[in-house]
Amino acid sequence: MNTDKDYIKRFVAMQKLPYEVKVKRAEQRVHEFYHEIVDTREKNVHISVGGLDSLTLLYFIRSLGYSEKEIPAIGATVLEHKSIRKIHKQAGVIPIYPNISKHEIIQEFGFPVISKAKAKKISLLQDPNADKITFIHAIMTGDMGKQGNYQHSEKIKLPDKWLKKFGGHYQSHRPDLCCQCANFKVSAECCKYMKEDPCDNWAKEHSSYPYLGLMASEHGQREFALMKNGCNYYGKDTIRSAPFAPFMRQDILQLALDLEVPIPGAYGEIKRKSSGELYTTKAQRTGCDICGFGIHIEKRPHRFDRLREEEPKAWHYWMYEVCIDEITGEHYGWGRVLDYIGVGWEDIPAVQMNLFDFI
Numbered sequence: 001m002n003t004d005k006d007y008i009k010r011f012v013a014m015q016k017l018p019y020e021v022k023v024k025r026a027e028q029r030v031h032e033f034y035h036e037i038v039d040t041r042e043k044n045v046h047i048s049v050g051g052l053d054s055l056t057l058l059y060f061i062r063s064l065g066y067s068e069k070e071i072p073a074i075g076a077t078v079l080e081h082k083s084i085r086k087i088h089k090q091a092g093v094i095p096i097y098p099n100i101s102k103h104e105i106i107q108e109f110g111f112p113v114i115s116k117a118k119a120k121k122i123s124l125l126q127d128p129n130a131d132k133i134t135f136i137h138a139i140m141t142g143d144m145g146k147q148g149n150y151q152h153s154e155k156i157k158l159p160d161k162w163l164k165k166f167g168g169h170y171q172s173h174r175p176d177l178c179c180q181c182a183n184f185k186v187s188a189e190c191c192k193y194m195k196e197d198p199c200d201n202w203a204k205e206h207s208s209y210p211y212l213g214l215m216a217s218e219h220g221q222r223e224f225a226l227m228k229n230g231c232n233y234y235g236k237d238t239i240r241s242a243p244f245a246p247f248m249r250q251d252i253l254q255l256a257l258d259l260e261v262p263i264p265g266a267y268g269e270i271k272r273k274s275s276g277e278l279y280t281t282k283a284q285r286t287g288c289d290i291c292g293f294g295i296h297i298e299k300r301p302h303r304f305d306r307l308r309e310e311e312p313k314a315w316h317y318w319m320y321e322v323c324i325d326e327i328t329g330e331h332y333g334w335g336r337v338l339d340y341i342g343v344g345w346e347d348i349p350a351v352q353m354n355l356f357d358f359i
């Protein structure tokens with residue numbers, strides 16, 4: 001019987017295949033998924049489109065001869081950067097709208113910040129009466145208790161840097177640290193309400209299963225599942241195709257060049273360094289304009305700096321006004337969050353900003 005280690009070993013070997021082989025295999029996976037879902041199960045398929053990776057998937061699938069009617073593309077277009085919205089429109093992506101606005105999500109649930117996995121843990125720490133106390137202890141210390149065979153996991157533990165900022169309610173679990181509580185909420189729920197649920201609902205209504213532009217190398221939430229389940233997965237609760245699962249960043253950028261995918265302005269251009277490495281001259285990845293996931297590791301000018309340049313009124317709203325403090329009644333926004341986690345945002349590094357446009 002294959003163990004998790006075997007799956008991962010096999011997957012890592014796939015990631016090391018030459019670009020041309022990976023593209024050929026991706027092509028086969030697209031055809032196989034279509035055949036299984038449409039011809040055999042008599043259901044439908046669609047492409048879920050967001051940023052550059054899934055846009056490249058859309059152009060890839062079209063290059064294989066599948067029309068908009070055979071495999072339509074859908075996306076939560078309204079949330080994307082305006083340059084991405086423009087290309088979604090050109091490419092015939094069907095816009096999917098959430099039932100709730102982003103400011104309602106932030107007010108009710110909290111800010112999506114740092115990373116999805118860490119935001120989930122922080123939101124648990126922010127509840128002073130959390131019932132999952134064993135899990136809380138594991139987040140604070142890495143010690144997994146009886147349920148986890150008394151093992152220690154650095155992966156489950158939140159780094160001390162964030163425990164000091166958000167672990168105040170559970171200080172007693174880490175007497176060696178001085179832990180505080182933030183005066184704003186953190187949440188990992190935003191994507192679920194804004195993107196995942198609306199797209200899942202569309203899929204259910206259309207008896208349709210998605211092609212996704214996910215790559216395990218992006219180390220997202222689904223990295224392990226992608227490695228274990230591979231490109232095409234027909235599970236009990238999840239059925240999906242991720243033909244680019246074994247791709248590396250260089251593969252997707254090369255494919256975007258080969259297919260002449262229109263590159264949204266948010267990414268700038270795809271260029272090659274003297275080492276031969278491909279890169280995008282502006283954002284390397286995009287989420288929504290005002291998403292805080294990854295902001296703590298982004299160099300300035302970061303996404304909020306760019307929003308300030310492009311849409312100063314919107315920037316002001318998101319930085320100062322989007323939320324109302326439930327205790328003081330004052331308006332506040334991302335400015336409070338960024339200050340608290342130590343990300344600069346008030347002064348635009350003007351020289352860098354100009355340089356950035358010409359890199």
Ligand code: SF4
Pocket residue numbers: 079112190191192194195287288290291292293
């Ligand atoms: S990318 Fe960020 S802001 Fe956009 S829906 Fe997901 S969590 Fe929310």
